[in-house]
Amino acid sequence: MNGFPKTATAVLDPSSGLAALVEVLRAHGFQVIAPVARGGVISYDAVRDGDDLPTGVRTEQAPGHFRLTTDGSGTRFGWTPAADSWRRWFFPAEEELLRIRRTDGSFVVSRPEPPARPLALLGARDCEVRGVAVLDRVLLEGEHPDPRYAARRRDAFVVAVTCGVPADTCWCTSAGGGPHPEAGFDIRLTEVPGDAHRLVAEAGTERGADVLAAVAARCAAPEAGDADLADCAAVAERAAAGMRRPVDAATLPTLLAGADRHPHWDDVAARCLSCANCTLVCPTCFCVTIDDVTPLTDDGSPATESVRRQQWASCFQLDHSNLGGRPVRSTTASRYRQWLTHKLGTWQAQFGTSGCVGCGRCTTWCPAGIDLPVEAALLAVPSEGDVA
Numbered sequence: 001m002n003g004f005p006k007t008a009t010a011v012l013d014p015s016s017g018l019a020a021l022v023e024v025l026r027a028h029g030f031q032v033i034a035p036v037a038r039g040g041v042i043s044y045d046a047v048r049d050g051d052d053l054p055t056g057v058r059t060e061q062a063p064g065h066f067r068l069t070t071d072g073s074g075t076r077f078g079w080t081p082a083a084d085s086w087r088r089w090f091f092p093a094e095e096e097l098l099r100i101r102r103t104d105g106s107f108v109v110s111r112p113e114p115p116a117r118p119l120a121l122l123g124a125r126d127c128e129v130r131g132v133a134v135l136d137r138v139l140l141e142g143e144h145p146d147p148r149y150a151a152r153r154r155d156a157f158v159v160a161v162t163c164g165v166p167a168d169t170c171w172c173t174s175a176g177g178g179p180h181p182e183a184g185f186d187i188r189l190t191e192v193p194g195d196a197h198r199l200v201a202e203a204g205t206e207r208g209a210d211v212l213a214a215v216a217a218r219c220a221a222p223e224a225g226d227a228d229l230a231d232c233a234a235v236a237e238r239a240a241a242g243m244r245r246p247v248d249a250a251t252l253p254t255l256l257a258g259a260d261r262h263p264h265w266d267d268v269a270a271r272c273l274s275c276a277n278c279t280l281v282c283p284t285c286f287c288v289t290i291d292d293v294t295p296l297t298d299d300g301s302p303a304t305e306s307v308r309r310q311q312w313a314s315c316f317q318l319d320h321s322n323l324g325g326r327p328v329r330s331t332t333a334s335r336y337r338q339w340l341t342h343k344l345g346t347w348q349a350q351f352g353t354s355g356c357v358g359c360g361r362c363t364t365w366c367p368a369g370i371d372l373p374v375e376a377a378l379l380a381v382p383s384e385g386d387v388a
């Protein structure tokens with residue numbers, strides 16, 4: 001990645017600039033993963049062209065509610081957050097770990113090859129960048145790193161985007177983040193809407209500057225001036241001011257530690273379906289289950305192959321807490337308590353960080369409309385049933 005003068009900032013046209021960014025990332029050997037509007041939601045998928053990203057799309061989000069709308073504005077990032085998260089691109093919902101074949105009296109063990117091309121995540125919001133950092137703590141920096149996660153995560157290029165229009169379910173400012181990503185990216189884009197609609201790009205790393213220089217050269221993009229950067233700050237400030245779910249996340253670990261017999265757990269359990277949707281959309285959940293599958297043969301002869309697979313699991317599954325053949329958490333109340341107290345409380349002690357980035361996905365995608373920050377706030381109020 002050289003041959004271009006380094007560029008730390010550039011002002012890009014929202015259409016041709018985005019197209020150039022996708023082209024340059026692909027030319028540098030990345031598989032570009034970006035938001036796409038498909039099937040009534042925003043999800044993340046491989047793209048080949050800047051036009052594959054949504055234009056003029058908004059989302060309506062509320063507890064148990066998501067709707068995609070269009071406003072004809074031509075904005076490229078006027079929605080947030082997606083239904084999807086980046087998690088599945090580093091940590092797939094299902095993957096083969098190894099395959100064992102019996103041949104001529106011996107066994108041959110094979111493992112899937114790591115991906116041929118590194119990933120470029122285009123359009124990562126601050127909650128998503130921090131969500132990947134949480135997964136890194138668990139799957140990369142822990143005592144037992146996951147080699148498949150490490151292979152996908154290694155060399156991944158991150159193009160972060162400032163959130164200009166937070167959803168009603170967003171609460172990242174209470175969870176240690178904010179609309180303006182501050183770290184963990186190679187390039188940060190901020191969309192400034194209006195008459196002078198533009199994308200202001202800032203490099204966060206050396207290789208981000210290399211890519212940005214190539215993009216700027218393709219579109220003859222000027223460097224950002226003070227007025228551009230001031231507009232970016234104003235976009236982030238307006239978005240932060242629009243967050244409506246203030247939560248005192250810093251006090252939650254202590255308060256929740258003393259709330260294990262709080263009567264509100266039963267109140268939530270009366271509404272919770274134990275469907276696990278919240279854990280599936282969460283960008284930081286990492287529980288898995290592993291099984292061995294031996295395919296049946298057509299002619300009834302002994303099987304010659306066995307496949308070991310890993311699949312996402314959820315603390316809402318009854319058998320997830322099996323100990324000695326019986327579930328330790330047999331009630332919905334105990335499973336919801338596990339989910340909430342681990343995310344917001346005990347994760348701190350285990351991994352040195354909160355397990356929640358305040359993205360609000362679990363609220364939007366809960367079919368019962370259970371709103372995690374609201375429930376946490378109620379649980380943080382001491383009751384007579386609390387354990388001292």
Ligand code: SF4
Pocket residue numbers: 278281282283284343355356357358359360361362363372
């Ligand atoms: S617990 Fe909910 S708000 Fe927190 S990171 Fe997971 S999905 Fe987002």
Ligand code: SF4
Pocket residue numbers: 271272273274275276277278279316365366367368369370
């Ligand atoms: S909190 Fe909502 S999404 Fe999560 S398991 Fe219960 S009903 Fe499903």
